Amino acid sequence: MSDPHPARVASEKEDKRTFLQKIAEFIHPGPDSKAELIETLADAEDNDIIGADSRVMLEGVIRMSELSAGDVMVAAPRMDLINIDSPYDEILHVVIDTAHSRFPVVEGDRENIIGILLAKDLLKLQRAPELNIRALLRPPVFVPETKALNDLLREFRGNRNHLAIVIDEFGRVAGLVTIEDVLEQIVGEIEDEFDIEEDEGDIFGLADRTYRVSGDTSIERVAEAFGVTLAPTDDEQDFDTIGGLIAHEMGHVPKRGEHHALSGLNFVVLHTKGGAVRWFKVSPVDLDDATG
Secondary structure: OOOOOHHHHHHHHHOOOOHHHHHHHHHOOOOOOHHHHHHHHHHHHHOOOOOHHHHHHHHHHHHHOOOEHHHHOEEHHHOOOEEOOOOHHHHHHHHHHHOOOEEEEEOOOOOOEEEEEEHHHHHHHHHOOOOOHHHHOEOOOEEEOOOEHHHHHHHHHHHOOOEEEEEOOOOOEEEEEEHHHHHHHHHOOOOOOOOOOHHHOOEEEOOOOOEEEEOOOEHHHHHHHHOOOOOOOOOOOOOOEHHHHHHHHHOOOOOOOOEEEEOOEEEEEEEEEOOEEEEEEEEEHHHHHHHO
């Protein structure tokens, strides 16, 4: 004789929760909001169910759905651009100096972006100087400021174009966003070509007689290297690194492209991460005046 209630018997066998577990879940149901879900992840870490790194990434995925391209973009005034009419040596200098892998290329004004240049493609000009740089440009991708980051990440993965130009509601260039900017919302800071170990050096001489200086270099080392005395204008303040000193003197969190003169040296912000300066370009003020 067949069982009159096979489905019910199967479901009872599959449900392996104890009576106390069922009561606990009835009293404390699962999270019904993102905030509660994040709290649940924190509890899971406290109970050694997941590790700290896993919690941070999971939280990043949850929070990313609330962010847009405009929230993480590099604003237009801080974009490193290449002018299509610039000489090859000048373009190469920009590529080396900023150390990016992709550059928006403009013709005329900054709003007229005609393509994206990959730094590695410049090697083709070394082997075939007769090539026109226009032939190396990739089509630019434009996205609105309101573009959700999870949608943008899906597009980046699909079209293999890892840089997009962000447009505001009036159709003007608002900035740019890269796949790294998006992924850092999940995994935190991504190490790149600027992130070197301390014992590999922190002050590098460049071809144009300027220097690249790590923001976490000690003030004493910078002062000794350039033969100057570096101290905050406020005697009551004390700093260990050149990045902390310059940020204090500027009075705000430095942004890429900003510069500040101190003790006869001009500090140009090359690269920032997490609100701190990773690299400065440093040169004597007299040299800037002579070459300007």
